Amino acid sequence: MDWLQILVLSLIQGFTEFLPVSSSAHLILVPVFSDWPDQGLAFDVALHVGSLVAVVLYFREELVRMTASWCTSLAGRGTDDDARLAWWVILATIPVGIAGLLVKDMLETHARSPQLLAFGLIVFGIVLGIVDWRCRGRRSEYQMNWKDALWIGLAQALALFPGTSRSGITMTMALLLGLNREASARFSFLLSIPVIVLAGGLEAVDLVRSGIDVDWFSLLLGALLSAISAYLCIHYFLAFIKRIGMQPFVIYRVLLGIALLWLFA
Structure with a gap:
């Protein structure tokens, strides 16, 4: 892989993993406009690792609190808001x-x-x-209940359908259930952690079984670029939707869908 391919694929993965625009749709366009060879399974794993590092770093304080409270609840010493949020993330991951x-x-x-x-x-x-136009919820992610988590988890399973966007469908359901925009995005990002771990883990198992040689420099560079772009994406997206909402992404999705139909008709 040359440096330009590494750069483009890493930035696409990093930015589209958390935006409601479908990373798979963007990745399929890459070979249309280039003659690059397939990046391979090892590089896909590296990009997922980069995205995972980004979201864990961004929510590190919340994750520490959630983990500590969740362990306390397991020990039978009470359940607070952080423990409940941790349980809701686990529950919402089961359907997908x-x-x-x-x-x-x-x-x-x-x-x-x-x-x-x-x-x-x-x-x-x-x-x-x-949904974004009609629903003006006020609840935060800490005001969710188990039914909310289950519905969002069931919606997340729909993201297996091509072009849906995991972040897009989970935010849609969260908004429909009465969460505010920022809370919908934050819960969606927290949900991405176990999903990326599961998906990346399956890819890693396939990679080990294949026994292929890997270009460690390309993998490390790809993971680093993916992590940086994903972190920036999370930070600016949360600030963006609080003021403007989802409509710019809706317009972009529709135009991208039309472009795909035109290119592959």
Whole structure:
């Protein structure tokens, strides 16, 4: 891999992993505009590691509190807001874990279909736009209950459909349930941690089994660039949606979906 391919793929992964715009749709466009070879499984794992590092670093204080309170609740010494939030993240992860195992083979075969990606981008983008326009929730992520977490988790399982966007669909459901924009995004980002661990873990297992040689410099550089771009994305996205909302991303999704249909018609 040359440095330009590493840079482009890392930035795409870092920025689109947490924006409600579908990273898979962007990655499928890369070979359309370049003659680069496939980056390989090892590089995909490195990019996921970078995104994971970014979200853990950004929410490090919350994660420390949540972990400590969750352990306290396991010991039977009471449950506070941080412990409940930790339990809601765990509960919301279960549906996508089960769904991923059930449809893994189908996803590997059909998930990169440009037509399906375009359909997911447009339809779920419009749904996000309608919900963001009509729902003006006031609740924070700490005011959620187990039913909220379960509904958001079920919505997250829909992200297995190409073009949906994991962050987009979870924010949509959170807004629909009455969370405010910032809380919806923050809970979606927290939910990304176990999802990235599970997805990256499966890729890492496949990588070990394959026994292929890896270019460690490319992997480290890709992980670093992915981490930096993902961290910046989280920081500025939270400030952006609080003031402006989701509509710019809705417009972008629809236009990208139309572009995919035009390119692959």
